[in-house]
Amino acid sequence: MDFFVLGLLEAVLDGQLIKLGGIREQTILAMLLLEPARTAGMARLVESLYGDSPPPTARSQVQICVSALRRLFAAQGLQDLITTQSQRYTLQVPYEQIDAYRFQRLLDQARSARDAGRGNEAVRHYRAGLALWRGPALEGIDSKLVQAMAGRLAEDRVTGNEECIEQELALGRHHRLVGELTALTAAHPLRERLRGQLMLALYRSGRRAEALQVFENTKKVMLDELGLEPNAALQQLERQILRWDPALEPRRTATVTPAARVRSAPMMLPTDIADFTGREGEVETIRELLLLGTSGTTRAVPIIVLVGNPGIGKTTIAVHVSHSVAAQFPDGRLFADLHGGVSQPVGPMQVLERFLRVMGVPGDALPATLDERAETYRALLCTGRTLVLLDDVRSENEVLPMLPGSSDSAVVVTSRSRLAGLPGAIHVSLGTFRPEQSIELLSKIVGEERVAAEPEAAEELAALCGQLPLALRIAGVRLAARSHWTVGQLVDRLRDETRRLDELKHGEMGIRASISLTYETVGEEARRLFRRLAILDTQVFSGWVAAALLDRPLAEALDLLDDLIDAQLVESVGDGRGAQSQYRFHDLIRVFAREHLAAEEPPAERRAALARVLGGLLSLADAAHRRKHGGHSVHIRSRALCWQLPEGLADQLVAAPMSWYERERAPLVTGIRQAAQAGFADLCWGLAISAVTLFESSVYLDDWRETHQIALEVTRQADDKRGQAAMLYSTGSLHLTEQRFDDARRAFESAVKLFEEVGDEQGTALVIRNLGVVDRLAGRLADAVVRHERALALFRGLGEPIAVAYVLNDLAELKLEIGDFAAARSLLAEALRLSAEGGNRRMQAQVLHRLGHAHLKAAEPVRAVRSFEESLAIVRDIGDVVGESYARYGIGVALLRTGDPAAAGRALRGALSLAGVAHARHAEARILVGLGELAMRAGRPREAVRPLKEALAHFRMMDVPMHEARALLMLSGAHRAQGEDQPARDALDAAMSLAAKLDPWLGDRPTAQIEEMLGAGNPYFP
Secondary structure: EEEOOOOOEEEEEEEEEEOOHHHHHHHHHHHHOOOOOHEHHHHHHHHHOOOOOOOOOOHHHHHHHHHHHHHHHHHOOOOOOOEEOEEEEEEOOOHEEEEEHHHHHHHHHHHHHHOOOOOOHHHHHHHHHHOOOOOOOOOOOOOOOHHHHHHHHHHHHHHHHHHHHHHEEEHHHHHHHHHHHHHHHHHOOOOHHHHHHHHHHHOOOOOOOHHHHHHHHHHHHHHHHHHHOHHHEEEEEEEEHHHHOOOOOOOOOOOOOOOOHHHHEEEEEOOOOOOOOOOHHHHHHHHHHOOOOOOOOOOOOEEEEEEEOOOHHHHHHHHHHHHOHHOOOOOEEEEEEEOOOOOOOOHHHHHHHHHHHHHHOOOOHHOOHHHHHHHHHHHHOOOOEEEEEEEOOOHHHHHHOOOOOOOOEEEEEEEEEOOOOOOOOEEEEEEOOHHHHHHHHHHHOOHHHHHOOHHHHHHHHHOOOOOOOOHHHHHHHHHHHHOOOHHHHHHHHHHHHHHHHHEEEEEEEHHHHHHHHHHHOOHHHHHHHHHHHHOOOOOOEEOHHHHHHHHHHHHHHHHHHHHHOOOOEEEEEEOOOOOHEEEEOOOHHHHHHHHHHHHHOOHHHHHHHHHHHHHHHHHHHHHEEEHHHHHOOOOOOOOOOOOOOOOOOHHHHHHHHHHHHHHHHHHHHHHHHHHHHHHHHHHHHHHHHHHHHHHHOOOHHHHHHHHHHHHHHHHHHHHHHHHHHHHHHHHHHHHHHHHOOHHHHHHHHHHHHHHHHOOOHHHHHHHHHHHHHHHHHHHHHHHHHHHHHHHHHHHHHHHHHHHHHHHHHHHHHHHHOOOOOHHHHEEEEEHHHHHHHHHHHHHHHHHHHHHHHHHHHOHHHHHHHHHHHHHHHHHHHHHHHHHHHHHHHHHHHHHOOOOOOHHHHHHHHHHHHHHHHHOOOOHHHHHHHHHHHHOOOOOOOOHHHHHHHHHHHHHHHHHHHHHHHHHHHHHHHHHHHOOOOHHHHHHHHHHHHHHHHOOOHHHOOHHHHHHHOOOOOOOOOO
16 A cells, blocks of 8 residues: 655555545544654654643544554555554554655655766656655644644755756756746745745846846845845845856866875865764855855855854864865865964964965965965965865954955854954854754764663763763763763763763863863953853843843943853843843853852852842833733732832833743743742742733643742741732632632632731732632622622722722623623623723723623624624733633624624634633633534534533533533533433433522522523523
8 A cells, every 4th residue: 555645645555545534543644654663652643633732532532543544454455554562553564655755765866866966867866756746745634743744844845846956957957947946936935045046047048137036026025024134145146147147157067176286285174073973954054155165156255153152063063064075175275273262372373384384385484474474375375275274263363364365265263252253254153962963972972782772861961961062972982981881870970960060071071171261261240240140040041130140230231241142151042132132051051150159159149149130030020010911900019129120121121021921931930949949938929929920821820830839838938928828819810720619719718818817908809809709600699799799899998990890890790690781781881991991901801701791691692793802802912812712702602693603613613722722621611512502503413412511521520510500401402402302301400400509599490590590592601
């Protein structure tokens, strides 16, 4: 059986197309086809079907899908096509029977032919591989995991197209490529390589004006989409087209150099690295840049500057790439190590002396001055192609005298600084290895069998080395020298951070020595900042933190931070600019910084610096809360002293409050832990409650829970009763979000006692309001009304308009429960006015949502749609995913009542998807009931049963009897519509039994009235 994934998923046996079942079966099959070794574990298969929110039955559902596929294949005489071993499934299909693998094999053959100079053969293989594509890979399967795998195939397809066209252009086939390239650039407008190929094909076809127009179109697209100019190669191509550069015409490249000349050229490169690993992308980029001069497409000398952290492998990659392009520089390869990390580095005078001597200048003819040596050096290089590698350069001034005068030569520089002053230099920043590259390097040094025997220990070893090539090499050499050690033994030694840098030393190689060389090159104040940055436990930090740590003006602190960045001791991360910039340490550099922190910074100064940072973070969190909620929301704040940021900076940082919260999520969580460890109780619980704005809106419930447990414990140790009350109140709100209503009630009741004990009326009112919410959800409506009225009185007395609006909104919901629509609308009108005046958009959205509910209750669905849409616009704008799922749900139900079931279905399904993403079980259950109503109104009661039963399971788990009773009433109706009398009676009896347990005002009424009031025939849930 042959399988096809390069388009719609298909299977063909003996020329016949085989039906592959439903979308879930196709998703499982796609995973088995594309996973390595055609083997997938249960976790991966569950993720492919359900993403991050699998239902409890996920594993059994996967097993059902696999069984269905087995039956399907068995029916074709292929009984053992899928085998099982330890919860892993394997598809027993040879690679050659899967089109994706045939495509990859053809690409490999094409590249081998290309590298061997067999252009026509390469094109044949490329075209054969590209012809296998029938459309987007795995089209129609919307699993995120499957589409991620399909995306890799799509990238290979485009890359294959580019490589094939490159070969065909070299073969002079430009005329036939214009149409294909026009279509490809339209499909991939940001692929600059394709744009350049189209420009070249048009130019060679005599269509120069069109080629230039392609460049203008490209520039507009790049600026509009990315805010970037086209890359240097495209800009250079445009200049060549403008001046009719002969180099653009098809030509044969000379490949033979006289042997005598090769032998006489200076060959100073160090030996290539035998176990060179990874860096494929960087190697290819540097190669292309170096060869610009040899291709005649540039007038300037190509200068490539490799920068990165100490130990990142700058020299290794520079030497390796230099060897890979050596044949293109037959007139010599010069090398010099300038020792930029030592106090007395090698200067350009000394380097030029060595270069001139090796190029044949006798000692007595060497010029006396630097300028004269540079002139002689340039004169000797002007007629040939020479590669110059300058290693470990400290400054631009060391490089400038050693730049060739001809673009036929090229220069590679490695440096611990960016050398931004080198004109025309292209900087290549080197990052750490990916985990698989780290394992590959360890395997080459230690031995594959030894690493494969302890895969988990090897992965941890790579992580403890920070995926840093030098650290990995040292670790590997130590293991290779100690054949009796296990990988796990070295891991155990490295786990102790205080000894890690001691362990990462072998002979002359050492991480501490490498970092220390750089550390000593920066000034004392920059070193102080470097040490104090190690106070923070967070991986990433913002620029203002430097000012807080030093207690100095922001501009001065940022200048010192820039010094550390230039020295590669700290690196910039993310795409933020200005005030939004963020930075981080490499893990091993952090260990080095902590050693110096402990040795050189007094404990009292460390503690004061930490307090300033945490105080600044609390100040920003409060500002972000005010910005998000309009500045007038009721918010319990701690009385901790805050470090004040410079005027205007806080406003810049929290201008988009939710973006700030997301960016600072890790610093907030780690800051709460550090505040607890330091005994800063006020700062700890103040940060915890301020971070709830993020935790609630973005559904980071684990962060919410963990930080509040930490803060509650530290407030108890400090006997801070107000802090305890605040944490219990916020923890109760977390339990409400999780629909753990009994836990919420207990937390709120404890909080009320503590707030009353310390005389905090605002805190008391907030908790009483939430207790009223718990009462309402439990069906105790009379108790809920009493609590809300008490909270309302307290807030009115405190003069808190937004808090009043919240309570009015809740009271309106209670009025709707008992059918008092007029009172509900009056309360909502006042709530909407107060929230608008206070600028609290979230409150406005909630009131509009409740107003939509009121319109539904009053049989005004068109007005309901408008209210829900207004609410949706707000929650989308403020990034409230849970609120968006509720708003879409309301729109769906309202559209259903207007008689538009198709639009209602789309809205409800969209709402269900959002609720699943947000893990909002309560919303999910209510939406499922809406889908049940949709099926009932369409005359398909059988389809209504499944979502209604799922909703019931949610409501029972959450202990929400009112909603459970309503769902039971609708389920009873679904069974009755199918003629299933006994299930209908059972569901109705269960609903009545629940109703009898609710408040007396409901339980004492006749059955018909209970049905009406619970919503039989009108199941929209508030």
